[in-house]
Amino acid sequence: MDTPLQDLKAMLPAELDELVSELGQPAYRTQQILDWLYVKGVREIAQMSNLSKSLRSLLSERMRITSLLEVDRQESATGEAVKFLFELPTGQRVESVLIVDGDRRTVCLSSQVGCPLDCKFCATGRMGLIANLQAGQIVDQLLQVSLYARERGERVTNVVMMGMGEPLLNYDQVVRALKLMRLQEGLGLGGRKITVSTAGYVPGIRKLVAEDLNVGLAISLNATTDEIREKLMPINRKYKIADLLEAARDFFDRRGYRVTFEYVLMAGLTDSDEDALRLAKLTRDTPCKINLIPYNELEEDGLYRRPSRRRLDQFYRLLRDSGTEFTVRESRGRDIDAACGQLYHQQEKVRAAL
Ligand code: SF4
Incomplete structure (x- = not known):
């Protein structure tokens, strides 16, 4: 054979x-x-x-030489995002997104086809896990988007592992890909220019902390009680909010820089006064950055809604009054490909993680 x-x-x-x-x-x-x-x-x-x-x-x-087939490319009307659809030899497809933000050119990469974690607000989660991407397939997404950027006279400055899939569940291939992205003689992205985003797979975070790899980490928190988080993100049945906070502290102790907690504000679910106060209390002793992302009304589907302006302002005020630092990433409207339910959130999450 x-x-x-x-x-x-x-x-x-x-x-x-x-x-x-x-x-x-x-x-x-x-x-x-x-x-x-x-x-x-x-x-x-x-x-x-x-x-x-x-x-x-x-x-x-x-x-x-692995080379993914680009089957579609969509540029947003505002020029803020370009979405690439790549096909694997098996016919399965993954997305990558180039996001323009000031001088930054960030590429959001996929690590899996589908995802096993079934977060309830996520279109990819509904697919289940179809396949893990190989390191060469992850790197090739970046390479092809970088070559496109170069044609526009631009250079990719940042990478986030925040596309399809949970990167820490495809650990070996993702870490190999991250090492390849950092090669000075290759794509040359310095460690802190790369962020791995996780739904909270704690064993993966622990492994990443121990790795000789200087990359940033973002954790999707999205709730202040285990009860609500479990409803939104089933992974919380196994790894609780307290576990995430502990892993974030560990990351800071070992790496010397803060984890980013992403928190999507959804009406009636994650936006109450109690949530604001709990968020402040939960994160008080954990060196971290908090990014609040009001749910995008264009994606409202009956289950999840954007909080009212008043509610958002109240949430921010309570956090501010409690001395908690945070940033807010406001929706600016999705103007690219209605078929990609995740793209808009990806853009906001990506901006938030930077
Ligand atoms: S949000 Fe991320 S981790 Fe959750 S199901 Fe979607 S792709 Fe997977």
Whole structure:
């Protein structure tokens, strides 16, 4: 039986070094290959024209280059967001979004096709888990969006793992992808320019804390009681709010910077005076940033609604009076692809996490 070809795009430099040396090649070949992959963005080994023909053919016997097929691209009328739809060889599709915010160009990447966590306000959650993405498929989303940005004379400055899927449930592939994104000889995104967003998978947070990887962390909190959080996010049955706060403190102790808590304000569910006071109390002893995201009225579906202006102002006032620092990301209206129910929230969450 033929050995399956390995993905060149998923290889770390030390692994490439090993490969290059196995093939009897000088060490500088590693840099040349990285350059072809991440700077020039080639899709075929045959295109690596400064490698000898014999080396290209040796490489092709063992390796391939993952390249997702872009099947759709939508630009918002305001120019604030561009959504990419990519197809995997299996025919499944994932989304990535480029978000423009001042000088920042942030790419929101997917880590899974679908998601097993079934958060009740999330379209992806309704799909269930269909597949985990491979590291090369995660990196390729970034690469293709970066090449698009470059064509516009822009440069991607930030990455958030906040698209489809729970990144910490595809841990090994996501961490490998994060390491590849950070390579100075490749895509070159410094650690703090990358944020991993989780629904609160605590074992994954603990692993990430111990990792030699300098990335930011955002946790979707979205409620101040376990009872409500459990209704919105079933993962809370296992990992409670107290566990998240403890993990956030641990993250700060070990990493030296604060976790971002995202909190979506939904009428009658998460926006009461008691919620504001509890949020202040819960986070008082945890070094963190709080981002409040009023539910977007354009996504109101009967179950979840945006709080009234008065209610929002009251919530903010109570938090402020209790000495809690926070930022608010206000809706500016979704003007891109009604089929993508998550996109607007993604944009707001992404901005909030920065
Ligand atoms: S919000 Fe995130 S973690 Fe929750 S179901 Fe959707 S993709 Fe999964």
